[in-house]
Amino acid sequence: MDAGLGPWLPPQVPPDIFGPLQRMRILFHIGRYFQLMGEVFGRPERLGVYWRRIIEEIDLLGVKSLGIVAMLSAFMGAVIALQTKSNINSPLISDTLVGFATRQSTILEFSPTIIALILAGKVGSTVAAEIGSMRVKEQIDALDIMGVNSAGYLILPKVIAAVLIFPFLIIMSMFLSVFGGYLIVAATGIISTSAYQTGIRMDFMPFSITYALIKTEVFAFIITTVSGYHGYYTQGGTREVGISSTTAVVYSIVAIIISNFVLTKLLLA
Amino acid sequence: MIEVKGLSKRFGSTQVLTDISAVFKPGMINQVIGKSGSGKSVLAKCIVGLHVPEEGEVLYDGRSFHHLEKDEKRQVRQEIGMLFQGSALFDSLTVIENVMFPLRMFGVMEPGAMRERAELCLQRVSIEPEKNKLFPSEISGGMQKRVGIARAIAMQPKYLLCDEPNSGLDPQTSIVIDQLIAELTEEYGITTIVITHDMNSVMETGDNIIFIHEGRKHWKGGREELLHTDNPELSAFVYASGLMKRVKKAMGG
Numbered sequence: 001m002d003a004g005l006g007p008w009l010p011p012q013v014p015p016d017i018f019g020p021l022q023r024m025r026i027l028f029h030i031g032r033y034f035q036l037m038g039e040v041f042g043r044p045e046r047l048g049v050y051w052r053r054i055i056e057e058i059d060l061l062g063v064k065s066l067g068i069v070a071m072l073s074a075f076m077g078a079v080i081a082l083q084t085k086s087n088i089n090s091p092l093i094s095d096t097l098v099g100f101a102t103r104q105s106t107i108l109e110f111s112p113t114i115i116a117l118i119l120a121g122k123v124g125s126t127v128a129a130e131i132g133s134m135r136v137k138e139q140i141d142a143l144d145i146m147g148v149n150s151a152g153y154l155i156l157p158k159v160i161a162a163v164l165i166f167p168f169l170i171i172m173s174m175f176l177s178v179f180g181g182y183l184i185v186a187a188t189g190i191i192s193t194s195a196y197q198t199g200i201r202m203d204f205m206p207f208s209i210t211y212a213l214i215k216t217e218v219f220a221f222i223i224t225t226v227s228g229y230h231g232y233y234t235q236g237g238t239r240e241v242g243i244s245s246t247t248a249v250v251y252s253i254v255a256i257i258i259s260n261f262v263l264t265k266l267l268l269a
Numbered sequence: 270m271i272e273v274k275g276l277s278k279r280f281g282s283t284q285v286l287t288d289i290s291a292v293f294k295p296g297m298i299n300q301v302i303g304k305s306g307s308g309k310s311v312l313a314k315c316i317v318g319l320h321v322p323e324e325g326e327v328l329y330d331g332r333s334f335h336h337l338e339k340d341e342k343r344q345v346r347q348e349i350g351m352l353f354q355g356s357a358l359f360d361s362l363t364v365i366e367n368v369m370f371p372l373r374m375f376g377v378m379e380p381g382a383m384r385e386r387a388e389l390c391l392q393r394v395s396i397e398p399e400k401n402k403l404f405p406s407e408i409s410g411g412m413q414k415r416v417g418i419a420r421a422i423a424m425q426p427k428y429l430l431c432d433e434p435n436s437g438l439d440p441q442t443s444i445v446i447d448q449l450i451a452e453l454t455e456e457y458g459i460t461t462i463v464i465t466h467d468m469n470s471v472m473e474t475g476d477n478i479i480f481i482h483e484g485r486k487h488w489k490g491g492r493e494e495l496l497h498t499d500n501p502e503l504s505a506f507v508y509a510s511g512l513m514k515r516v517k518k519a520m521g522g
Contacts, residue, residue, distance in 0.1 A: 045374050134359075142357040145317050146371045146424075147346035153374075 033229050039151035040159070040225070053157035054164075061123050061158065061224075062165030066172070068122060069115055073173040076110050077102055077180030085190045095191040099199020102181040104208070111173040112212040113260050116219035119166070120252040124227040127158055128248035131231025132241040140232070155228035162220035170216045174209075211267050218263060219256050226252045270294055271316065271428060271460050276325030278308075278315055285311045286484045289325070295427075295460040298451055298474045302465055303481035304506060309464045310354075312481065313432050316462065317349060318342060329428065347375060350421030350459075352431040352450075356413040358405040358420070365391065365401040368419045377424070390419040394449060411442035415449070422453060429454065429461040435470050443467065447474045466506075468513055471495065480506070496520065 044050050084101040131154055134140050143150035178200055185196045230248035234240050271293040278286040286308045293299040303309050314320040316327050318334055327334045329345050337345065358367045368387040372378055378386060391401060394415040405413055414434060421429060431450060435443035451474045454461040465471065471478060472492055480488040482502045490498075496516070498504055508517050 046376050049373060137355055137360075138353045138357040139359055141314075141319055142351065142353060142359075144319060145346055145349055145351045146374065147343040148371075148374050 029229075032233070033225070036151055036155075036229055036232060037225065039149060040155045040228070042149050042152050044152055044156065045148060050153075050157055053153075054160050057157045057161030058165050060126070061161050062169060065119060065122055065169060068118065069169050069173050070176055072115065072118060073106075073111065073176040074180035074183070076114065077106060077177030077182075078184035080105050080110070080177070081181035081184050081196070082188075082190070095195040096199035096202055098185065098191050099181070099196040100202045101199075102196075103178055103200045103204075106177040106181075107174055107208045107212050111170050111177060112215040112219065113256070115170060115173050116166075116216065116223070116256050117253055119169075119219075120223050120227075120256060121249050123162065124223050124249045124252045125245045127224060127227035128231035128234075128245045129241055131155070131228055132234035132244040133238075135232065135234045136237055136241060151228075151232060155225065155232065158224045158228060159221060162224045163217055166216050166220040167213050170212060174212070211263075214267065215260065215263050218259055222255045222259060223252050226255055270330055271462065272328040273312075273316065274326050274328065276312070276315055276322045276327065278311055278320060278322045284484060286315070286322070289481070289484075289486050291479050291486065291489065293460055293462050294477060296455060296458045297476035298454055298461055298463055299477045299479075300463045300465055300471055300475040301479055301481060302471055302475075302506070305466065307481045308484040309466075309481055310432055313430055313462070313464045317351060317430055318346065347371075347424060348427045350424065350426035350429045352414065352417045352421050352429070352434050354433045354436050356405070356410075356417040358413055358416055360405055363402050363404055364396065364408065364416050367405065367416060368423050370420065371424050375424070387419070387423060390423050391416070393422070393453070394419045410437055411439075411446070414438065414442075414446050418446075418449060418453070422457070425457065426459060429459045431461065431463045431465075433465055433467075434463060435465065435467045440469060443469060444473060450474065468507060468510065482506075 080102045081098050084098045085095075088095075088097060131140075134154070140150045140154070143153060181200075182193065182196055185191055186193050227248035230244045230251065234244040273289055273291045273293075276286055276289040277284070289312060291299075291301075301309050301312060311320060315322045318327075321335060326336065329348070332341070332345060334342065334345060358364075359370065362370065365384070365387050368390050369383050372383045372386060388398070388401070391398075396412065396415055396419065400408060400412065405416070408416070429450070434446050434450060438446065447470050450461060450463065453459065463470070463474070475492045475495070478488075478490060478492065478495060479486055480500070480503045488498065488500045488503045495503070495507060498507065508514050
């Protein structure tokens with residue numbers, strides 16, 4: 001980046017996304033975000049170095065999120081199954097609906113969107129804090145002075161890693177969520193396990209999985225680039241790194257929710 | 270040689286630098302001195318291209334940096350080494366990996382030669398080989414500065430910029446760092462610019478000194494002339510400490 005990153009940039013403010021000040025700045029941020037993306041996807045210096053960083057990022061952003069994703073998914077499936085059963089009062093509605101509803105809500109919405117929101121918190125804050133700390137410690141300036149494309153070196157491996165690993169996390173989440181529903185059904189006996197199994201196989205449309213994975217890829221891109229953007233333009237000291245981290249999470253969540261609506265309208269409606 | 274011509278920089282409505290011109294020659298320690306907030310670090314960032322000046326230009330051996338194409342700028346940047354105030358070592362890399370980093374990024378050598386070059390640079394700045402595998406957080410501030418210098422010289426730069434290399438260091442370590450910068454400058458014929466407000470450092474190594482006050486160049490000269498200046502702002506800066514006041518008294522001032 002040749003442009004200076006000094007004090008003429010608007011000062012950072014806490015993420016009051018509906019405040020008048022933020023509304024005025026939104027165009028500035030959108031413009032600068034796309035400018036940064038131009039740098040991120042610019043020519044890399046050495047692919048070998050990037051490859052090593054991608055592997056490290058897969059571990060940091062993906063493998064280290066396995067635990068939280070697994071736990072949340074299993075409980076999510078269990079709760080969906082319990083709530084669906086508790087809302088069926090009519091004897092005309094079959095028990096198989098519990099399995100069907102668990103599978104549909106998990107695949108279409110809960111796994112891709114809710115897990116993406118959780119990852120926006122976990123991964124987004126990690127990315128923004130890491131890059132923000134490098135900015136305030138002048139490590140990004142050091143990269144720029146060496147002639148390294150700092151935006152590409154720092155953000156691109158995270159984007160590629162997330163785009164590669166998030167689909168696996170979401171597929172695992174789908175499986176564990178449906179399995180969580182099965183376990184609660186088996187443990188409580190609210191319906192028979194065979195009815196649940198019949199329900200999860202009923203009217204299955206393979207495109208649902210495609211739809212969920214398309215959403216996952218878009219969300220992975222949003223989380224890493226929005227958080228990378230906020231970290232990259234951090235100014236000041238440790239307090240501002242914290243603000244960048246929070247802002248990154250808030251903006252990632254807002255962008256995920258809006259793009260979820262747009263993608264659903266485009267792909268399903 | 271680095272030449273700065275009529276350089277002006279402002280942030281919003283604040284004018285930080287006004288019409289700065291200076292010539293920084295190779296093989297000697299060129300120092301930019303001034304109070305905190307005088308614009309020294311902004312000048313350094315304009316010189317290395319981190320800030321774009323509103324007016325003026327920076328010439329690296331005749332090449333006007335801010336008018337170069339992107340690839341040419343990258344080429345010039347590979348000829349610049351910079352030592353930061355806080356060292357700016359990469360936390361996730363070990364000492365030797367930090368020094369190897371620029372070599373690895375630009376693929377100028379085979380992996381074995383890269384390691385050899387990094388070890389040589391670390392040896393040159395007196396870092397014991399057993400420290401090579403430590404992370405920056407595991408070594409002292411003075412050592413971090415020395416590793417920073419080793420990283421800056423790894424690519425055999427033609428230009429070396431040091432932003433307050435002594436900040437946060439004790440007087441003894443400061444002198445070691447100053448002498449190391451002076452030795453390397455002479456040894457490799459580098460054009461070195463040191464940004465500092467440390468009078469010990471100025472008196473120890475300053476060959477070609479410019480004094481910045483409120484964003485303007487107020488004075489230029491050598492360290493001997495500095496002691497006999499009649500410039501009121503410079504005099505106030507030089508003789509601010511009790512020690513320097515005693516030096517002045519001893520000189521009959």
